[in-house]
Amino acid sequence: xxxxxxxxxxxxxxxxxxxxxxxVFRVVNTVVLIGVVVVTLYPFLNIVARSLSEEAYIIxxxxxxxxxxxxxxxxxxxxxxxxxxxxxxxxxxxxxVATLISIVLTTCYAYVLSKPQLKGRTFLIGVALxxxxxxGGLIPNYVLVTSLGMKNTIWAVVVPNAISVFxxxxxxxxFESLPSELEEAAAVDGLNTYxxxxxxxxxxxxxxxxxxxxxxxxxxxxxxxxxFLYIDRQDLLPVTVYLRNLIAGATDAQQSGAAAADVVQAAxxxxxxxxxxxxxxxxxxxxFVQRYFVRGVMLxxxxx
Amino acid sequence: MxxxxxxxxxxxPRSPQEALSPAPRSPRRGRSWxxxxxxxxxxxxxxxxxxxxxxxxxxxxxLGNIIAFRRFKPGGSIFGEYWVGLRYFRMFLTDPTFWExxxxxxxxxxxxxxxxxxxxxxxxxxxxxxxxxxxxxxxQSVSYLPHFLSIVIVAAMVMQLTSIEGTANxxxxxxxxxxxxxxxxxxxxxxxxxxxxxxxxxGWGTILYLAALTTIDEDLYEAxxxxxxxxxxxxxxxxxxxxRPTMVTLLILNIGSFLAVGFEKILLLYNPLTYPTADVVxxxxxxxxxxxxxxxxxxxxxxxxxxxxxVLVLSANVISRRTVGTSLW
Numbered sequence: 001x002x003x004x005x006x007x008x009x010x011x012x013x014x015x016x017x018x019x020x021x022x023x024v025f026r027v028v029n030t031v032v033l034i035g036v037v038v039v040t041l042y043p044f045l046n047i048v049a050r051s052l053s054e055e056a057y058i059i060x061x062x063x064x065x066x067x068x069x070x071x072x073x074x075x076x077x078x079x080x081x082x083x084x085x086x087x088x089x090x091x092x093x094x095x096x097v098a099t100l101i102s103i104v105l106t107t108c109y110a111y112v113l114s115k116p117q118l119k120g121r122t123f124l125i126g127v128a129l130x131x132x133x134x135x136g137g138l139i140p141n142y143v144l145v146t147s148l149g150m151k152n153t154i155w156a157v158v159v160p161n162a163i164s165v166f167x168x169x170x171x172x173x174x175f176e177s178l179p180s181e182l183e184e185a186a187a188v189d190g191l192n193t194y195x196x197x198x199x200x201x202x203x204x205x206x207x208x209x210x211x212x213x214x215x216x217x218x219x220x221x222x223x224x225x226x227x228f229l230y231i232d233r234q235d236l237l238p239v240t241v242y243l244r245n246l247i248a249g250a251t252d253a254q255q256s257g258a259a260a261a262d263v264v265q266a267a268x269x270x271x272x273x274x275x276x277x278x279x280x281x282x283x284x285x286x287x288f289v290q291r292y293f294v295r296g297v298m299l300x301x302x303x304x
Numbered sequence: 305m306x307x308x309x310x311x312x313x314x315x316x317p318r319s320p321q322e323a324l325s326p327a328p329r330s331p332r333r334g335r336s337w338x339x340x341x342x343x344x345x346x347x348x349x350x351x352x353x354x355x356x357x358x359x360x361x362x363x364x365x366x367l368g369n370i371i372a373f374r375r376f377k378p379g380g381s382i383f384g385e386y387w388v389g390l391r392y393f394r395m396f397l398t399d400p401t402f403w404e405x406x407x408x409x410x411x412x413x414x415x416x417x418x419x420x421x422x423x424x425x426x427x428x429x430x431x432x433x434x435x436x437x438x439x440x441x442x443x444q445s446v447s448y449l450p451h452f453l454s455i456v457i458v459a460a461m462v463m464q465l466t467s468i469e470g471t472a473n474x475x476x477x478x479x480x481x482x483x484x485x486x487x488x489x490x491x492x493x494x495x496x497x498x499x500x501x502x503x504x505x506x507g508w509g510t511i512l513y514l515a516a517l518t519t520i521d522e523d524l525y526e527a528x529x530x531x532x533x534x535x536x537x538x539x540x541x542x543x544x545x546x547x548r549p550t551m552v553t554l555l556i557l558n559i560g561s562f563l564a565v566g567f568e569k570i571l572l573l574y575n576p577l578t579y580p581t582a583d584v585v586x587x588x589x590x591x592x593x594x595x596x597x598x599x600x601x602x603x604x605x606x607x608x609x610x611x612x613x614x615v616l617v618l619s620a621n622v623i624s625r626r627t628v629g630t631s632l633w
Contacts, residue, residue, distance in 0.1 A: 022535050029430050033439075036427065037446045040507065043461045044449075046471055050464065061469035061477065109354035112347050119340035124351060127358050133560060134614045136365020137606030138586070139593050140382075144365055147382045160361045163354060193346035222454035225568050229594075240456045244572065247460045268469070275460050282452050290445060298515050 044279075051075070051272035058268045074269035078277065083234060084242060088277075091221060091238040098158035098220040099213055105163050106171055106212060107205075111197055113168070114175035132165045145230055156230035157238070161223070167215050170299050174208040175201065211296040214289050221282065243274050372604035378597065392604035401588065402605070409584040412570075413562040415498045421558050423502060424509030425551065429539065431510060432517050444514075447507025459572035462500050463487065487573065490581040497573065497582070501566060512550050520546035552630040560617030563609055585609050 045065040050058055054069030062068050078084055112118065113125055136144075141160065150156040178201065186196040202209070224240035231237055237245075341348065367383070372392055374384030396402045427447070434440040450458070465471045466486035473483040486492045524542045533541060567586040574582035585605060593602030617632075625631040 019534065025535070026433065029433055030439075033430060033434065033443045036507075037443055040446050040450060040503065042471070043465060043503075047461060047464060059469050061474050061483075064471065064474065105354045105357060108350040112351045112354075115344075115347060118344055118347060119337065124355075127355065131358065131362040133617050134366070134610055136362065136368055137603065137610050138589065139599050139603040139606055140365035140368025140371065141361075142593070143368055143371070143376075143382045143599065144361070159357075162357055162361075193344075193350070197350075218452055222452075222456075224454060224456045225571075240454050243460060244456045247456075247463055247572070268464070268467070271460060272464065275457055275464075279453060279457055283449075286449065286452060287445070290448060294448075294511055297511050 047272050047275050051269060051276045053269065055267075055269050071269070074273040078270060078273050084239070084274070086235050087237050087239040087242040090236060091240065094154060094157050094227075094238055095217055095220045097154060098162070099216045101158055102162050102164070102167075102216045102220075103209065103212055106168050106216075107202075107209070109163065110168050110171035111175055111201065113172045116176075128163070128165050128168055142229060151230050152233055152236060154236075157223075157227050158220075160226065161219075164216070164219070167212055170215075170296055171208060171212060173299055174205065178204060207292075208296075208299070211292045211299075214292055215296060218282070239278055243271075243278055246271055246274055369603055369607045369610075371600050372607045374600065376600045376603070378599065384600065388600075392601045393608070395601060396605050396608070402585075404580075405583045405585050405588040408581060409563055409565055409586075411581075412494060412497060412565045412584060415494060416501055416565060417558055417562065419498055419502050420505050420509070421555060423506045425513055425547070427506055428510040428513035428517065428547075429543065431514060432543075444507070444510070447510070449507070450504040451508035453504070455566075455568045456572060458500060458504055459569060462496060462573060466492075466496060487575070488577045490578045493574065493578045493582040497566070497570065500569070509554075512554065513547055516547040516550040517543065548628065549630045552624050552628055553632065556617060556620045556624055556632055559620040560613060562616055563613050 042065065046063070049065050049067045050063050051074065052067035052070055052072070053063045054071040055074075057063055057068035109124075109128070113121060113128075115121065118124075145151065145156050145160060150159070182200055182204075183196050186200045191199065222240065224238065224244055227236075227238050227241050228244065231241070371382075371384040373387060373389060375386050375388050376384040431440055431443060434443070467473070468483050468485055472486060476483060484492070486496060520543065524546070525538055528538045528542050563585065565584055565586070567584070567590070570582055570584055570587050571590065574587065586609065589602045589605045589609070592598050592605065621632050
């Protein structure tokens, strides 16, 4: 899959061009881009403001990006909800386990696919690529997972999406870019394939593995539909489905242990608080990991 | 990231039968399977678990589509009980609701393509003209952010923004209008869906274009300038052709997912009041399967959808190879 032959982020200078039209354009351009920033950030600020506001102000439609009638009741309410924390813990567990499985499977397969001399390599790549364009579909998948007895277990969430073909291609491209002399030297030193992979290749691949961990972890952290489909027990749900049930009005207040009257009163605020608390971990690590994502996407786009 | 080091791109996936047989027609350096296995068995052993995964969770469900042609009993065999031929296909092809949701799918897919495909190109071109690098970085970082949110969170945000007391209605009131329950009104669903889609994808979509822009040969701009081309004509005659392969590839991929319009997001955002515009093939299939427990019927619709998706991506690929010489493989 050839998308581009890339080099990263070199500043582009097209020499001076100070025609009047272009100067006007640059002002307009800056304004437009600031507009993009504002539109992108506004929903976040709005949600944070709502989460900190008094319900009455929200209902009156007075909250924009500044909290009105500063009120932490909803935070306290949610913090005291045992189900919320159980679900939050589930999300963490599912994410860790799923990411682990994914990384192992993806690394193994990508390493195999990166060996140009391997017989049957084209077929092995085809097996993976074909699933990008054709899939069994919702119903057969559901029937399969159910008949494997995976319903209401962690496995229904962590196994069916273990390998992302895109990530596989990114990793394969990386392995292919490693100099083959290294592995030949390892073979001369008497290391077998497993030894070469573990002691030579993987230590050189820390950066790409970190990127893969991020890709997988974020997608598992954010996923909700698999759990929604395969898990009926409230105490096994991830926090995304908790939020889904909340916005669908399906979470029964009494069931989750909070005082019903309070919950009804604080419904809008509570939603905002749940959104904030669910998004927080992503927002907290985002500034530090963003560039790895960008790098990974480009690596995958070079060649698959 | 030097592409020169790499072997040529993989050949198109061959049909399983052809590739499985130890085809003597194209022996790789004359080695037989036996030799290959003896030499590389450790490598092959690493492929076992991943292959098992693909087999069980990707290819078995493809075979599972056979229930679209068979009577299926929940709890029974995953391949159904007995043949019913094309009964379920005839059923949905004569089902007026199916054609309604099919039309909705086409409309939403077209609108998504119309906005979500070109806007990242525009944004990338605008960013490309920014000289202050820190400002550019900042805009990029902010615009990538929504990509990392769960669909549930995006849906929840949409609900809050469009609620009676939310931002959208604050604006409506500002201009003297009456509050609208946007998510209860079928005529608003498409705009809401497409704008939230744009909000979430436009920034992330610029990455590949921005990278492609840096690979354009500086001399081309120089030559264009000498020929008297202004900024706009340079963009038209140099920049856009320079990123055309990227554009075409992403367009093909977009077309391939055309019918699979944001199933999860629609599932979260729609309700019976907005079904007239919001209900798409995948959500209809979901309700048929899980609320009406009509698995075979739903599987038939799913198979139909998947086949159309495959046909779309293959034909887009062929057309693009014939016309502009860019192909996915």
